[in-house]
Amino acid sequence: MPPGSSSAFCCSGCEAAYQLVRGLGLTSYYERRCLDPAVRPLRPEEDDAAVDYSAHVHDDPQTGRSTLHLMIEGIHCAACVWLIESLLARQPGVLQARINMTTRRLTLVWTSGASDAATIIHPVLQVGYRLIPYDPARLGSDQLKHEKELLRAMAVAGFAAGNVMLLSVSIWAGHFSYMGEATRTFMHWVSALIALPAVVYSGRPFFRSALTALRAHRTNMDVPISIGVFLTSAMSLWETIRFGEHAYFDAAISLLFFLLIGRYLDMRARGRARSAAEHLLGLSAAAVTVIDSDGHRSVLPPSKVAEGMTVLVATGERVGVDGRVSDGESDIDTSLLTGETTPTAVRPGDSVFAGTLNLSAPLRVTVTAVGERTLLAEIVRMMEVAEQGRARYVALADRVARYYAPVVHLAALLTFLGWVWLTSLPWQPALLIAVSVLIITCPCALALAVPVVQVVASGRLLRHGILLKSATALERITAIDTVVFDKTGTLTLGRPELERDGGWSETDLMEAAALAATSHHPLARAIVRAAPPASPSPGVIEHPGCGLQWGEVRLGSRRWVGAPDVIDVTDVTDDPTGPGGPELWLARPGVAPIRFAFTDALRSDAADTVAALGKMGLRIELLSGDRLPTVRGVASALGIDRWQAGCSPAEKCARLAELAAEGRHVLMVGDGLNDAPALAAAHVSLSPSTAVDVSQTAADVVFQGLRLAPVVEVIAVARKADRLVKQNFAMSFLYNLVTVPMAVLGMVTPLIAAVAMSSSSIIVIANALRLARTRPR
């Protein structure tokens, strides 16, 4: 929001945020930040449950400091980082507040006793960021450790490769001009001294992986690499001892260096995959208010709540347990679980589920299931089972390695035997030639072929706001022939929008907005969004399930407002959804009631995207948890022939299993929690970034923005990447075809090996860079 007078704000929350920022003298935030119009704007959410931060604080009595680790949502540029850090640094008692922009995590350290967690982070929450505490010991540390190990190995390999190459160039020069044997041997020994420890240290990731594969009676890419490096080093050492002419230390260590670069880039490009555990943590971090039989209230974490207890769910709070309503009437937003945007009315005796949002009035709920036994946990479990099934996919590179390794080793063996038997060469030189065959077939280019294309593809997609979460996602996308869409939040924007059908005027809208401003109901929110900024009327009463009342003016469902029935209505219910979709009626004394209609708007390019996918030769299906008439309308608007409505998460998975049994490979696009198991069960899956966190985790690719075009983009990039990978493999094999005969005939020297290795790697990388150039449309 631009700084200005108070009437320029959309809501009181945003106004308070601006006042806070200005009061602390941090207004340069507004000048610095870059707003991406496609990303959801920051807005202080009033319906966020109170999170118990103190449960996650680590107190260190020795240094007198308390530490809290938080994940932050809502950061989209460096100015946000600056704003949050400045806000926190000004709190008394804070010793350090540092945000890691790459992982979006905040580490907060303050003097124990000087303040508490909730007070310190309150300004940040007020401005509109969401903070979720987590336990750093549990999350993401494995990948971080692996990344650091790769970086260290790469550093050592780089240092060694550089120095050994220094010496090798001298030796090669010495072949052309006179270099005495003593000098050459001395150089060889120094190379050995540098290269051998470096090979042992930097080769560990490869050796470990190769041993694991061999123990499982398989081969992967690392087996020929490990064997090659080991034999090369051993042979070179032996040659050095023998005052021999050729030593291949530079080949061994340079090979490791290039491969480690490829591995490291690959790991970074994959992004920080967040585990399912992390997000369940976020969803269940909310504390639950328990009421005893004598009316005493206590706030407990969900793990301490037992069945049969009575829980109080306040207005705007997320229900933390599965249960049955014992007292109170309200509307519940079940979009998280079912995908329906229209809230359901609940009365005593109705069931409510953990994860849904209580909109209108406080409820007392008797607990029937908590923690692992809730529907929420059930869905996440289904998802984890599906994820494990998918982990068995073998990447293309590993499949190539299955054939590559035996062939190369066979070739080396035959070379050795051939030289010994056919030409009766002593076994030492024959071994030399055999090992040079192994070196020249170095999988340098082969091992780089896929990672380099992956890195370039990820980079290009990232620039379009598409995040690749899985390393094999692109490969799997090229195999698909069917696309299955979810409706709410995927094909549509996921929230009701006010229709401008001419049935009301701007003044009507402003009056309605004045009543609607204090309600959490999605339809009321939609009115407030569509209206020019208005200050809420004081004294508005909300009647759950019916509407809002301010004196004589009423805004709500048709029945309650007393509006006349529309002529072609066949069944009249209290359902706020009238024929043709959700609606609100505004009734004022002396004026005819006015109807506001709402639709869940389709994404602007949904129809174009569906058409483009059809042209690509893909079959399109729609599976939704929403009601039949709505789904039918959307399917016909987009031209989708196959669709199903009212699908539960299990039914979606069943449909995917049917398609898989037909031999089809499915790309699933979905966002709600009810899609998460299906996202994990599909061959490959996409999710918009506005999706629930767990679904973002289950999906292989996450895309930002309000448009559906990224789906087409990802498929196009995946197909191009596949072409380039195949070209790279072809070039690697061509290179081998040319050089292997040379090696077999004993013509290869370390110089030739070095040149061949480098040139093949460079060609493969240059080819992959072709992906980075976007063709002008």
Add this chain to the structure above:
Amino acid sequence: MTNLLLLIPVALLLGLAGLGAFLWALRSGQFDDLDGAAHRILFDDDDKPTQEPPPRC
């Protein structure tokens, strides 16, 4: 030859020093947030830097 006997060890030592510096930087957490580091140079704060060292991960 005597030159080599001096120069090669010197080159190695310098290389080792560089490697040591890189490993120290890695251990003290300087490579954890490359995006953040790129943007932080553009912050113009007049605040004093905090006394405490960055956290260990």
